[in-house]
Structure formats: structure tokens, C-alpha cells
Amino acid sequence: MIRVLIAEDQSLVMQGLKMMIETDSELKVTGEARNGKEAVELCEKNWFDLAILDIRMPEMDGLEAAKIIRERWPEIKVLMLTTFNDDEYALEALRIGAHGYMLKDADADSLIKSIKNCLNGGLHIQGEVAAKVVPRLLEKENPSPKLHHTLTPRETDILRRIGEGKSNKEIAEELALSVGTVKNHISVLLDKLDLRDRTQLAIFAIRNGLV
Amino acid sequence: MIRVLIAEDQSLVMQGLKMMIETDSELKVTGEARNGKEAVELCEKNWFDLAILDIRMPEMDGLEAAKIIRERWPEIKVLMLTTFNDDEYALEALRIGAHGYMLKDADADSLIKSIKNCLNGGLHIQGEVAAKVVPRLLEKENPSPKLHHTLTPRETDILRRIGEGKSNKEIAEELALSVGTVKNHISVLLDKLDLRDRTQLAIFAIRNGLV
DNA sequence: TAAAAAAAGTGACTTAGGTCATGGTTGAAA
DNA sequence: TTTCAACCATGACCTAAGTCACTTTTTTTA
Numbered sequence: 001m002i003r004v005l006i007a008e009d010q011s012l013v014m015q016g017l018k019m020m021i022e023t024d025s026e027l028k029v030t031g032e033a034r035n036g037k038e039a040v041e042l043c044e045k046n047w048f049d050l051a052i053l054d055i056r057m058p059e060m061d062g063l064e065a066a067k068i069i070r071e072r073w074p075e076i077k078v079l080m081l082t083t084f085n086d087d088e089y090a091l092e093a094l095r096i097g098a099h100g101y102m103l104k105d106a107d108a109d110s111l112i113k114s115i116k117n118c119l120n121g122g123l124h125i126q127g128e129v130a131a132k133v134v135p136r137l138l139e140k141e142n143p144s145p146k147l148h149h150t151l152t153p154r155e156t157d158i159l160r161r162i163g164e165g166k167s168n169k170e171i172a173e174e175l176a177l178s179v180g181t182v183k184n185h186i187s188v189l190l191d192k193l194d195l196r197d198r199t200q201l202a203i204f205a206i207r208n209g210l211v
Numbered sequence: 212m213i214r215v216l217i218a219e220d221q222s223l224v225m226q227g228l229k230m231m232i233e234t235d236s237e238l239k240v241t242g243e244a245r246n247g248k249e250a251v252e253l254c255e256k257n258w259f260d261l262a263i264l265d266i267r268m269p270e271m272d273g274l275e276a277a278k279i280i281r282e283r284w285p286e287i288k289v290l291m292l293t294t295f296n297d298d299e300y301a302l303e304a305l306r307i308g309a310h311g312y313m314l315k316d317a318d319a320d321s322l323i324k325s326i327k328n329c330l331n332g333g334l335h336i337q338g339e340v341a342a343k344v345v346p347r348l349l350e351k352e353n354p355s356p357k358l359h360h361t362l363t364p365r366e367t368d369i370l371r372r373i374g375e376g377k378s379n380k381e382i383a384e385e386l387a388l389s390v391g392t393v394k395n396h397i398s399v400l401l402d403k404l405d406l407r408d409r410t411q412l413a414i415f416a417i418r419n420g421l422v
Numbered sequence: 423t424a425a426a427a428a429a430a431g432t433g434a435c436t437t438a439g440g441t442c443a444t445g446g447t448t449g450a451a452a
Numbered sequence: 453t454t455t456c457a458a459c460c461a462t463g464a465c466c467t468a469a470g471t472c473a474c475t476t477t478t479t480t481t482a
Contacts, residue, residue: 011319016227021232108222152459165411168439181439181461188459190440197468198439202410206417363429379469392431394470399429401470408438409469 002119005031005048007039007065008148009057009082013104017052017081020108021115036060041066048076050119054101055082055089056209063092070097079118089208100124156210158185163196163205216242216259218250218276220268224315228263228292231319232326247271251279259287261330263313266293266300267420274303281308290329300419312334319400327360361403367421369396373409374416 004027008014014032021027031048033039037060039053051069053062064136066078079100080093090101100118102111117124161171168186172179186198193202205211215238219225229240238309242259244250248271250264264273277289290311291304295349301312313322328335362370372382379397383390397409406412416422 008314012224012227012231012315012322015230015319016223016225019222019226019230031423071316101346104223105221108226108353111223154460162410163414165407165414177460178462179438180463182463183438183463184442187440187442196376197378199373199410199413203376203417204311206414365430388430389432390468391433394455395431395472398470398472 002027002049003030003047004028005033005034005039005042005046005051005076007033007051007057007062008054009034010054013054013081017111018133020112024112034058036062036065036068039065040043043069043073048073049123050077050079050115052079052081052115053095061209063089063096066093066098067096077118086174128207151189155185155189155192158182159189159201159205160210162201165202183208213238213260214241214258215239216244216250216253216257216262218244218247218262218273219265220245221265224265224292225254228322231323235327238326247273247276247279250276254280254284254287259284261288261290261326263290263292263326264293266304272299272420274307277304277306277309288329291395292341338348362400366396366400366403369393370400370412370416371421373397373412374422376413 004021006017008017008020018029018032021029031039031042031046031100033042034059036053040050040060043051044047053065053069055062057065062080066080069076069078077096077100078096079097079102081091081102081104082089082167083104086119093101099121100114100123102114102124108115114124158171158177161174166174168179170184171177172182175182186201189201190196193201193204195204212296217225217228217232217240219228225243229243229247232238232240242250242253242257244253246268247264250262251271253259256260262277264280266273268276273291278288280287287293288311289307289309291300291309292313292315293300294315294323304312309384310332311325313325313335317325325335368386369382372385377385379390379393382388383393387395397412400412401407404412404414404415
């Protein structure tokens with residue numbers, strides 16, 4: 001029997017995955033976590049063959065959890081689950097050594113196929129992501145993908161507020177800074193994340209679950 | 212037996228709902244639609260006691276489907292399903308006469324409760340939405356909530372591109388317009404949606420599934 | 423089909439957003 | 453202790469964004 005751990009904060013998606021997985025008599029969901037921290041804790045107590053991790057989760061996100069699991073229990077297959085076609089995250093997931101990258105809005109069949117394929121040692125990346133990601137991998141470690149892990153607390157804070165649609169003036173008032181300072185932090189954010197303006201920052205913030 | 216129709220484009224969520232609903236022996240999912248159009252077509256062929264409609268769907272969204280179902284089959288209970296705490300949509304849903312408003316990230320228990328409550332003739336609005344919405348209802352028809360239904364095709368198009376993080380110049384080039392024209396459309400959008408800048412438009416576009 | 427209304431388009435003008443050069447503070451390494 | 457690096461802060465300056473008054477085109481409807 002293949003033991004599966006699911007880490008997913010949306011209970012509907014959790015139930016859906018569970019149901020789909022257990023239609024196959026070989027597979028059994030023996031662990032359910034609502035964030036990355038819980039997932040790692042479960043791995044400490046029980047053995048799993050496959051971990052399905054949502055990228056966006058509270059407490060500890062799926063990428064961090066994946067990293068820890070890959071380091072400490074390298075035999076466990078890791079499948080990342082995401083809502084969006086975010087190639088930055090896909091790259092990061094691959095770098096960590098995930099065995100698959102699934103989109104939540106894919107149909108049931110291809111999700112099952114991803115799971116099966118992953119268990120058989122395959123690597124599967126769903127969506128248009130693959131087309132964008134593969135060329136990048138071929139250019140050897142590309143230097144651009146600076147993830148939000150490299151952001152300072154101030155920057156993350158400001159990024160979140162941009163994602164809430166606030167103006168520089170509002171952010172400055174809330175944080176007791178001058179607008180100039182806020183603008184400067186934004187310039188740094190734009191540079192780090194390789195984006196162009198606050199609108200793209202807001203989109204990034206939402207896509208990555210900061211808001 | 213209570214017959215349930217689900218309209219939901221994300222198959223994972225569909226499976227999750229189905230599983231949860233069918234843990235109760237009284238309930239049975241006898242219809243599955245992947246968009247609003249399919250939902251209405253199913254209603255024409257079969258009878259349902261309850262329709263669970265995702266607000267965000269391709270082809271025809273949940274609000275439109277709800278409207279049609281409420282008009283043509285007023286005995287069917289309608290439960291709206293959404294990812295975000297979007298009070299504009301909640302209001303619109305209530306105006307149409309939906310019997311409930313559920314958030315996808317709620318836990319299984321409260322989702323089941325919403326369904327049960329809805330079947331018993333209750334009205335349930337999940338999340339902080341309720342607190343924002345109820346006062347508005349008491350002020351008699353409030354004039355502000357202009358939904359995206361009132362947007363022209365051009366405006367919707369431009370709104371989507373803003374949600375993709377494009378600049379006015381890029382949008383103008385793609386649509387073969389002057390930047391001035393694009394700016395003007397944006398001014399109209401800001402006015403109609405009661406927002407302040409393109410960042411808030413981008414957030415709106417994402418929250419409402421345009422991108 | 424004429425009149426009215428809605429939508430699409432334009433460019434001069436104002437303001438908020440973003441860049442850049444610079445300085446202060448803290449903590450760790452030499 | 454000094455030097456270096458990372459973070460935070462600031463304001464002068466420039467550009468893209470947004471407003472406004474207006475014209476043209478398309479669609480409604482009387």
C-alpha cells in the first residue's frame with residue numbers, strides 16, 4: 001500500500017484530492033496537514049511514500065516544507081500543488097527537487113496521471129509552465145529568479161500593502177515613514193523581483209498569497 | 212432524497228464538494244456542470260433541490276446562472292461558492308436571491324452546515340462578508356455597487372490586460388489605439404468600479420477571475 | 423430615419439509613481 | 453577598532469498614469 005500525505009489549507013481541495021486518490025485501491029491518504037509545519041511534523045512521526053504539498057499555505061509554505069522533506073527524507077516523492085501558472089515557483093520547486101508540479105484547475109484525469117507518474121519515478125510539470133521553464137533550465141542556473149525569500153521584513157510588509165491596493169501616501173502614513181522612503185523600498189522590490197511597476201507588484205503579491 | 216447540482220470548473224473542488232455532500236445519506240449529487248451554461252442546461256432536463264454555483268467560472272459565471280435559475284425555477288435553493296471575501300459579489304448574489312454564500316477556504320464542517328441551513332430555508336453568509344454586507348442592505352438599495360456586468364467589451368478587455376500587469380503603452384500597441392484612449396477607458400473603469408488607480412484595477416481583475 | 427444615448431477615441435494638463443545619489447545605523451568579520 | 457555589508461531612510465528629479473473637455477462613431481429607440 002502506498003501511503004500519501006496531503007498538505008493543503010483549503011479543506012475542499014483536501015477532500016477532493018483524498019477522494020480522487022483513494023479511488024485507486026493501492027493508494028491511501030494516511031496524513032492530512034493544513035500547513036507546511038504540520039506536514040513536516042507528520043513526517044517525523046509516520047512514514048509516507050508521497051507528499052502532496054500546496055505551494056500557498058499559512059504558517060509554512062509548501063516550498064519550505066518541500067525543502068525540509070527532501071533533505072531529511074529523500075525517499076519521499078514530493079508533488080507540488082498550485083493555483084497559478086507561476087513559473088518562478090515552478091523553477092524553485094524543481095531546484096528543491098520536487099517530482100511534480102500540478103495545477104489545481106486541471107481535470108481529475110491529469111491529476112491522477114501526475115500522481116501515478118510521480119510515484120513511478122517520473123517528473124511531470126503541468127500547464128504552460130513547462131514550456132517556459134525548460135528553456136531556462138537549459139541556460140544553466142539563471143540568475144534572475146530572486147524569490148520572496150530574499151526580501152527583508154520591511155519589503156515584504158510594503159509588498160503586502162501594495163497588494164491591498166494602497167497608495168504610497170497611505171503606506172507611508174501607516175508605517176510612519178516619508179513617501180520617499182516607501183518609494184525607495186518599492187524600487188528595491190521592483191529590482192529584486194524583476195518587475196516594472198507597483199501594479200505588477202500587486203499581482204505578484206496576490207499570486208503568491210501575501211494577500 | 213435531496214438532489215444536488217454542482218457547477219464548478221475546478222475538478223478538485225468539485226470532487227471535494229461531492230464527497231462532503233454524499234457523506235450525508237439524504238443528499239445526492241445528480242448533476243455536475245463545469246460552467247453556468249451547463250448548469251442551466253441541466254436544470255432544463257432534470258429536477259434539482261439545490262444548486263451550488265461557483266461565482267467564478269468560464270462561459271457563464273455563477274451569478275448569471277443563479278439569476279436564470281432563480282427566475283425559471285424559483286423552488287431550487289441556490290448556494291454561491293467563492294474563493295474571496297468579495298462583498299460586491301455577495302451583495303449581487305443576495306440581490307439575485309441566493310440562499311447562501313460560502314467561501315471555499317472554510318473548513319468542511321461549516322460548509323456542510325451552510326448546505327444544511329440553506330436546505331432548511333435559512334440564509335447563510337460566510338466570512339467577514341456578512342458584517343460588511345448587512346449594513347449596506349439596511350441603507351436601502353445602495354447606488355455604488357456597479358458590477359463588471361455594466362462594463363463594455365473594450366473596458367473588460369483593458370481591465371484584463373491591466374490585471375496582466377501591462378502598461379498603457381503596451382495595451383495601446385496591442386489594441387492599436389493611442390495611449391490617450393487607453394487612459395480614458397481606464398478613467399471610466401476607475402469611476403464605474405469605484406476604484407482609485409490601475410493597481411486596484413489589477414487586484415479587482417484577479418479577484419474576479421478575469422485573469 | 424432622425425434624434426438621443428452609449429461607446430470609443432483623442433490630446434493638453436496635473437499628479438502620483440519610480441529612479442537615483444546619498445547618508446545613517448547596526449552587526450559581524452578581520 | 454575599523455571596515456564591510458545589509459538594511460532603512462530621505463528628497464530632488466523625471467516619466468508614466470490619470471483627469472478633463474471634447475469629437476467621432478456606433479447603437480438604441482422614438
